[in-house]
Amino acid sequence: xxxxxxxxxxxxxxxxxxxxxxxxxxxxxxxxxxxxxxxxxxxxxxxxxxxxxxxxxxxxxxxxxxxxxxxxxxxxxxxxxxxxxxxxxxxxxxxxxxxxxxxxxxxxxxxxxxxxxxxxxxxxxxxxxxxxxxxxxxxxxxxxxxxxxxxxxxxxxxxxxxxxxxxxxxxxxxxxxxxxxxxxxxxxxxxxxxxxxxxxxxxxxxxxxxxxxxxxxxxxxxxxxxxxxxxxxxxxxxxxxxxxxxxxxxxxxxxxxxxxxxxxxxxxxxxxxxxxxxxxxxxxxxxxxxxxxxxxxxxxxxxxxxxxxxxxxxxxxxxxxxxxxxxxxxxxxxxxxxxxxxxxxxxxxxxxxxxxxx
Numbered sequence: 127x128x129x130x131x132x133x134x135x136x137x138x139x140x141x142x143x144x145x146x147x148x149x150x151x152x153x154x155x156x157x158x159x160x161x162x163x164x165x166x167x168x169x170x171x172x173x174x175x176x177x178x179x180x181x182x183x184x185x186x187x188x189x190x191x192x193x194x195x196x197x198x199x200x201x202x203x204x205x206x207x208x209x210x211x212x213x214x215x216x217x218x219x220x221x222x223x224x225x226x227x228x229x230x231x232x233x234x235x236x237x238x239x240x241x242x243x244x245x246x247x248x249x250x251x252x253x254x255x256x257x258x259x260x261x262x263x264x265x266x267x268x269x270x271x272x273x274x275x276x277x278x279x280x281x282x283x284x285x286x287x288x289x290x291x292x293x294x295x296x297x298x299x300x301x302x303x304x305x306x307x308x309x310x311x312x313x314x315x316x317x318x319x320x321x322x323x324x325x326x327x328x329x330x331x332x333x334x335x336x337x338x339x340x341x342x343x344x345x346x347x348x349x350x351x352x353x354x355x356x357x358x359x360x361x362x363x364x365x366x367x368x369x370x371x372x373x374x375x376x377x378x379x380x381x382x383x384x385x386x387x388x389x390x391x392x393x394x395x396x397x398x399x400x401x402x403x404x405x406x407x408x409x410x411x412x413x414x415x416x417x418x419x420x421x422x423x424x425x426x427x428x429x430x431x432x433x434x435x436x437x438x439x440x441x442x443x444x445x446x447x448x449x450x451x452x453x454x455x456x457x458x459x460x461x462x463x464x465x466x467x468x469x470x471x472x473x474x475x476x477x478x479x480x481x482x483x484x
Contacts, residue, residue: 157247163303165315165425170463172210172313174428178219179203180239182258183437183452184288184334186341188350190446195341195350196264197286197334200232201239210313211470233282235260241455243434245311248301252294252415252436254330254453259287263342271346285337290451294415294436296326296367296387304371309383309419312428312461316381321372324387328367328413330438332451333360339400354444356405358398361440361451363411365391371417379424383432389413393440395449405443413438421459428461 159166184197203226206219240255262282266275298304300322308316334340339355369387376382393411398404414437421430435454442449 157301160302163318163320164305165317167313167315167463168212169469170465172461172463174208174312174459174461176208176457176459177203177205178455178457180241180455181453182256182288185450187450188447191350193268193347193350195269197261198264199235199237199258199261201235201237202226210311232262232280233260233284241453243310245307248298250296250298250306254290254292256290256453260284261286269345283336286334288334290332290453292330294326294328296324299323304373308423309381309430309432312459315423315425316373316375317378319373319375321370324369324371326367328365328389330363351444351447355400356397357400359449360396361393363391363393363438363440365389365411365413367413379422381421381423383419385417387415395440395442397443407441407443409441411438411440426463428459431458
């Protein structure tokens, strides 16, 4: 009986401490915006029409020879609609066949891309969960020579498949005056120029595999990668990053928002060669995340283009070579905000201060 009572008390103590910690964390996430710089429209319904293209990439680089092989998937440009209200956001995109008719040229790509960017007032979280199958070589002249490239403009590799999982969390120092949400979620309006330093951390896992060597056997320069042919590669990396973001506002409405962060950490790379051998390398890993937006913003309307891209680079077991995985999203948005006379539902002020997901 005493034992059960002690266990119950211990559980209650743990729950109490956890709830208190969560309360402090949620309170820490709150921001009182400087209204001279940021106009909050999370209480409005933000409705958008948008066009979007998500992508991923895989590059093999030989620094000594200054040559590379660039693999790209054939991803569509989707048209869709979306809306945000308070901490809830939803976007629905559609692939219209009359817009995307390049399968014969670039081949067919099947993919699932769960890429998501969560913009809180003090934090920004990027999540990448991807599965792609079907790539083409984007620089055939450098890989195979001009004569071959004339007959095969974009050599296709329908056998290549890639899976990736990653997360990037960054802290925004000047959250009272600088808004990531204004250009990216459009539920805030940045009225004056402002910037912020950014600090964070990230991890990334990726695996790419083909039915045959990822370094084509008919490559023009057979000494590329020291004639090391492999059909599978994997990477696991962990890094810290730092950077700066700034939004330039011209005549109160026209804006240019730029953000660049650079990461450095450690990565483990594995290559599975055609002859059955497996090579491993543990070394320094570099990464960068770029966000760029350009357009018009006001209390009611937004029109602009915005881009988010991440690239991670890691050394390979072959000297003077490295591989690069990248992913990102390009979007065009037309937005109208609708002010509500009454909120759709009541909610405590703490939850209302939280961010939203795109």
